[in-house]
Amino acid sequence: MMSCFRCCMSEEKIARKSLKKSIKEYHDTKTLNSFANISFKTDSSRRKYITDEIAKIGKGNISARIFTYRELCVATQNFHPEYLLGEGGFGRVYKGHLECTNQVVAVKQLDRNGFQGNREFLVEVLILSLLHAPNLVNLVGYCADGDQRILVYEYMANGSxxxxxxxxxxxxxxxxxxxxxxxxxxxxxxxxxxxxxxxxxxxxxxxxxxxxxxxxxxxxxxxxxxxxxxxxxxxxxxxxxxxxxxxxxxxxxxxxxxxxxxxxxxxxxxxxxxxxxxxxxxxxxxxxxxxxxxxxxxxxxxxxxxxxxxxxxxxxxxxxxxxxxxxxxxxxxxxxxxxxxxxxxxxxxxxxxxxxxxxxxxxxxxxxxxxxxxxxxxxxx
The missing domain is CATH 1.10.510.10 (Transferase(Phosphotransferase) domain 1)
Incomplete structure (x- = not known):
């Protein structure tokens, strides 16, 4: 009787195979543990590393869009306090509106002085780009301009x-x-x-x-x-x-x-x-x-x-x-x-x-x- 709770659609099986392949490739690169030790001479080299790493590990499967800082400033009215949804140890989350797609989003601006900023940013982008399920929040895109680390998610109307x-x-x-x-x-x-x-x-x-x-x-x-x-x-x-x-x-x-x-x-x-x-x-x-x-x-x-x-x-x-x-x-x-x-x-x-x-x-x-x-x-x- 309990087995009736299981969903065994063929479409899900195909998606799972693709997922396992992507994650295996991701794991095989053995880059995850090195993220904690990232150090860069310039902002541009840091940004290039992040973009290249996401592209390499994603093997072309990354659907998340790359936003410029300017685009997200427009979306959040320059991160106006009126749009603030919440804040924690990671940084602040703002409600935003993407004009290009007419989409309401949640924009998480990571604290630039926060612990492990680059590693946490990379892990979040990679995991949410490679893993897709109804009960995981959807990552719309990210921004790595200069020292900015910003994640853009689907907007969840009822908060937490x-x-x-x-x-x-x-x-x-x-x-x-x-x-x-x-x-x-x-x-x-x-x-x-x-x-x-x-x-x-x-x-x-x-x-x-x-x-x-x-x-x-x-x-x-x-x-x-x-x-x-x-x-x-x-x-x-x-x-x-x-x-x-x-x-x-x-x-x-x-x-x-x-x-x-x-x-x-x-x-x-x-x-x-x-x-x-x-x-x-x-x-x-x-x-x-x-x-x-x-x-x-x-x-x-x-x-x-x-x-x-x-x-x-x-x-x-x-x-x-x-x-x-x-x-x-x-x-x-x-x-x-x-x-x-x-x-x-x-x-x-x-x-x-x-x-x-x-x-x-x-x-x-x-x-x-x-x-x-x-x-x-x-x-x-």
């Missing part, structure tokens, strides 16, 4: 999952249960593509609520691939790398040893899924001491099903299927196992979440729970 889930301003409508499961399922499918269809696998390494973007229908797409790494190949069990990512989302074994596997992403998915279910931030210093770390707070509650209702986001107001809550928390708990080997594969997570989505619809979606304990639990804050 974080905008709709965490620290909601008064009056903003919270996500309903069905939409939360839809977002979790789509995000898991994005990881499934990276882990199991890309060859070699790609470890995302920065899975968090702010990197899950939502379109006008709340369909999710993963974004921000600057920290992504090609996964282990052959008989290697892991990739050793310096610890990068966001505090709270990193798997314990990766934080301790720097040994990265796809199971590190599974842990991060478990953290985000727990945020989706509870409406709580992974690290929240405004809560009582024992509740500041979401995973630490949740671990003892995972062991007692009677306490599961205490973990549901109070903003749901009890409107969720009780069985669905139990199953969702069970998936989150599996992903958050301390031992990496005991965490599920992402394909198993996708199957479980798709089953959960169908099961919820069969139960009538958002049903009110009627037992007193459940009502009390959902009101607990």
């Amino acid at each position: 999952l974080e905008d709709h889930l965490l620290d909601l301003p008064p009056g903003k409508k919270p996500l309903d249960w069905e939409t939360r499961i839809k977002i979790a399922t789509g995000a898991a499918k994005g990881l499934e593509y990276l882990h199991e269809q890309a060859n070699p696998p790609v470890i995302y390494r920065d899975f968090k609520a702010s990197n899950i973007l939502l379109d006008e229908n709340f369909n999710p797409k993963l974004s921000d691939f600057g920290l992504a790494k090609l996964g282990p190949t052959g008989d290697k069990s892991h990739v050793s790398t310096r610890v990068m990512g966001t505090y709270g989302y990193c798997a314990p074994e990766y934080a301790l040893t720097g040994q990265l596997t796809t199971k590190s992403d599974i842990y991060s998915f478990g953290v985000v899924f727990l945020e989706i279910i509870t409406g709580r931030r992974v690290i929240d210093n405004n809560r009582p001491t024992e509740e500041q770390n979401l995973v630490t707070w949740a671990q003892p509650l995972f062991k007692d099903r009677r306490k599961f209702v205490l973990m549901a986001d109070p903003l749901l107001q009890g409107k969720y299927p009780i069985k669905g809550l139990y199953q969702a928390l069970a998936v989150a708990a599996m992903c958050l196992q301390e031992e990496a080997a005991t965490r599920p594969l992402i394909s198993d997570v996708v199957t479980a979440l798709e089953f959960l989505s169908v099961d919820n619809l069969g139960e009538g979606g958002n049903e009110n729970m009627e037992n007193d304990g459940a009502d009390e639990g959902t009101k607990e804050e």
